[in-house]
Amino acid sequence: MQNNAHNDGGFTLLEVMVVVLVIGILLAVGIPTYLGAQSRAQDRSAQASVRTGIVSASAIFTDSVSFADAGPVGLAEAEPGFTYVDAPSVSTDEQQLSVAVSADGTTWGAAAMSESGTCFYARVDADGGTTFGSSDTVSCAGDQSFTVTGTSFGGGQPSVLYVSVADAEVTGNFQFDGTGYAVPNSMACSGHVAFTFTVTESGTYRIYGTRSAANGGDDSFWVSVDGISGRSLWDTGWGSYAARVVSHRGGGVTEVNLAAGDHRVVFACRENGTGISAAELRLQS
DSSP, X not given: OOOOOOOOOOOOHHHHHHHHHHHHHHHHHHHHHXXXXXXXXXHHHHHHHHHHHHHHHHHHHHHHSSSTTOSXXXXXXXXXXXXXXXXXXXXXXXXXXXXXXXXXSXXXXXXXXXXXXXXXXXXXXXXXXXXXXXXXXXXXXXXXXXXXXXXXXXXXXXXXXXXXGGGOEEOTTOEEOSSSEEOOTTSOOOXXXXXXXXXXXXXXXXXXXXXXXXXXXXXXXXXXXXXXXXXXXEEOOOEEEEEEEOXXXXXXXXXXXXXXXXXXXXXXXXXXXXXXXXXXXXXXX
């Protein structure tokens, strides 16, 4: 008996189209996910390099009470697993740190470039305060950590601008106490310490000051911006030099709206014995 039945074993056009569609959907979902994971891994590597640099620089500071020796040479001796360049030379990959040290040795900064195209940086101040940030629009050099804005990693808003007491305007009875300026308790409370900033991005800013006070009775400044009325009565809290946000007694954290351009922040004497060594502006998101 003859059997005419047969099976050609092929696929219909509809079946092929369904398979192609499914593969396309998988690719559309999978490729961005893979690329995103890859970029995150690259970013984590750059961040880890910056944090390792912080540990090495802090160890050097502990030995000499200065960041002066925490440049490329000193860091290479402390942690030879990376390469280092002196800012303004830039970092070109996650394993290379661009390093900057302030002239007075009280501030250290570093930057590492992720393959994703984002620069990650950090600044460490002598008082122990550390500011992290990132940017995809600036040269990836360590000295950018002193001035540039960006999205923070590791906690806290990055400083948009940082000015040390070496660049401040000082008047009245303020005298240098070895770290910053304060009016001695033996003298009348007069004068101010002022910092000038150039803001490149308009927005709402908070003011931070690196301050010191011997006790709770001598721990305040009058703080104003651009000579505008409505100055803040800032009870700084007392202790050794550390960064604190400017607040107004009974009114909460001081926030100011600043246009792009030059601005002047003044810390005027209210109680003698209260010192100031640096100021920062931090853009609020």
